[in-house]
Amino acid sequence: MTRQPGGKGSLSHRMFVALVVACASVAVAVTAAASLLYQSAFLSDEHEQLAAECRTLASLLDRTDDDATVLSALELGDIRATLIDPDGTVTFDSQADAGELESHADRPEVVAALESGSGSSERASDTVGYTSLYEAVRLDSGQVMRLSVDRAGVVAFLFQDLLLLVLLAVLLVVASWVVSRRLSRRFVQPILEIDPSSGDGVAPYVELDPLVTRLNEQHEELMHRMSAIQDAADLRREFTANVTHELKTPIASIQGAAELIRDGIAKKKDVPGFAGRIYDDARRLSSLVSDILTLSKLDESERAGSQELFEPSERADLLSVARDAVDRLASKAKKAGVTVSVGGVSSYVRGNARLLDELVTNLCDNAIRYNRVGGKVYVWVLPQEGRVALRVSDTGIGIPEESQDKVFERFYRVDKGRSRDMGGTGLGLAIVKHAANYHSAEIKLESELGKGTTITVLFPAEA
Structure with missing residues (x-):
């Protein structure tokens, strides 16, 4: 059977194994149950037959004076006849020398016969897979007449048909393989057709x-x-x-x-x-x-x-960061004829100081760069809805509506010629966007062409 990547078996392989295990389990259970039932019924019949023969033979011996001579003259086949005195001494055995046999006083069938007139028992013999059946009857003389016979047990019965069982197992495996292949194709084909x-x-x-x-x-x-x-x-x-x-x-x-x-x-x-x-x-x-x-x-x-x-995050006052950035840009604002003011309240956020400075500086730099002579830039840091808001507004040229979704892209310029002439790299707002993402901040842009632009960055308040 083929194997799939990752060590997982194919569907047909899994179905084959499942069928073999299921069928084998059922077959073993049925065989065991049938064998036990067969043995029970067979041994029961053998006991009855042996008991009948024992009673018949006992009736014959009760009419004779020489039991050993009578027993020796009988053709008993595979049945073993044993004559036992009340003290357990064996006086005759059809298949052994009675003088060499040990006392049978403790044998269950002999004890029962002496006490109640008859007894029976069965014991596993020294021959593997066979069971010895015993039936005993007390004679009028006080002796016990016992007959015994060996019969095949379950194991012996199964070993007799070992070749047949092997052939059945092979047929079971082959049938399971065929069925599993057909079933897997039948199940898998509709799945393969799924789009x-x-x-x-x-x-x-x-x-x-x-x-x-x-x-x-x-x-x-x-x-x-x-x-x-x-x-x-x-x-x-x-x-x-x-x-x-x-x-x-x-x-x-x-x-x-x-x-x-x-x-x-x-x-x-x-x-x-x-x-x-x-x-x-x-x-x-x-x-x-x-x-x-x-x-x-x-x-x-x-x-x-x-x-x-980047460096580890630290507690930063966003208003102080804004004031530092505006101070550095003061000469540039003056040269451009733009007035920049900072207002608000001290508001703390946790973040990277250099990135926060880059974010504020780029927003303010853009507000100055794309303003007009005599224009103004307002920088505010205020709490807003449980967050810290940085708002940079200008009175500059504004951003066309169709460009407002693109200004945070790298190297995107609304007015390419003017931007390059004014020294911009085209990456300022892209840095603002990624720096805001770094601090889990949200950016909002509002702009009207010819009137100005407001960009608000909402930071999570310091925990």
Whole structure:
């Protein structure tokens, strides 16, 4: 029989074993019961026949004076005749020398015959599988006339038909194998025809409804996982292409400016400008690489379902984090002509300090970057519905409705030209999204084109 992966037997194998065990158990039980019944009936008949012959022979001996001579003259076949005195001494035995036999005073059939006139018993003989039957009658002389005969027992009876039993066992195994193969095909074929993708519960047997339901669930789960894997692969390819493009632009700019300075083509008065361009592009590269590394660690942390890649969580005042971020961005806000204010109450969350800082800094940086001259940015930290809310609002250009679901994607820019010219990496809001997930926080975005944007991040309150 074939074996299935994982060490599990095939259906036909299991049915074959079950049938053989069941049939063998029934056969053994029936054979044993029949044999016991046969032995009981057979021995009962033998006892009656032997008792009748014993009574007949006793009647004959009661009419003679020389019992030994009469017994010696009789043709008894396989029946053994023994004449026993009241004290147990054997005076005659048709199959042995009476002088060499021990006292029979303790034999049950002899004791019973002396007491009540007749007795019977049966004992397993020295010959394996045989039973000795005894019938005894007390004679008028006081002696006991005993007849005995050996008859086959159950074991001997079975051994006599051993070849027949072996043939029956072989037939049983063959029949079980044929039946199990046919039954397994009959049961399995409808199962093989089940189409899990249909989702219609097409089970051929009502007992298989749970199986079909589970198959449908697993099919849907598999399709979902395959879709997720494909989406992840597409995202990686797109990310790689975007990273390559984003890196090429500043590298090409740095290379071009450096070559002009190296080859002496750039005029002396233009060198500071080229150097400034190299410095700005180098800073942009540094920011891009830093953001990519942060996102990679966040991705790996999410895939592993572990936060061990980052420093241990600690208690942090989100209002203090917001104030620190705004202070660092003060010069940038002033240069852009944007006013930034921070308000709220001290609210504590548990998380990674660097990621919390990156989250707040990126939100504030975007609010400044996509604002207008004279615009305002409001940063609030407040308790909200049992959670801690970080709200960053601006009076900037806003986000078109069709783009609001995409702004947290990597390298997505509403206005690609303006974003790149303003030095953005295109990864700020992607980091915000993953940093929020890291802290089990929820993000809400509200925006109106030409009027501004509000992004709220709801953190679990510190336990």
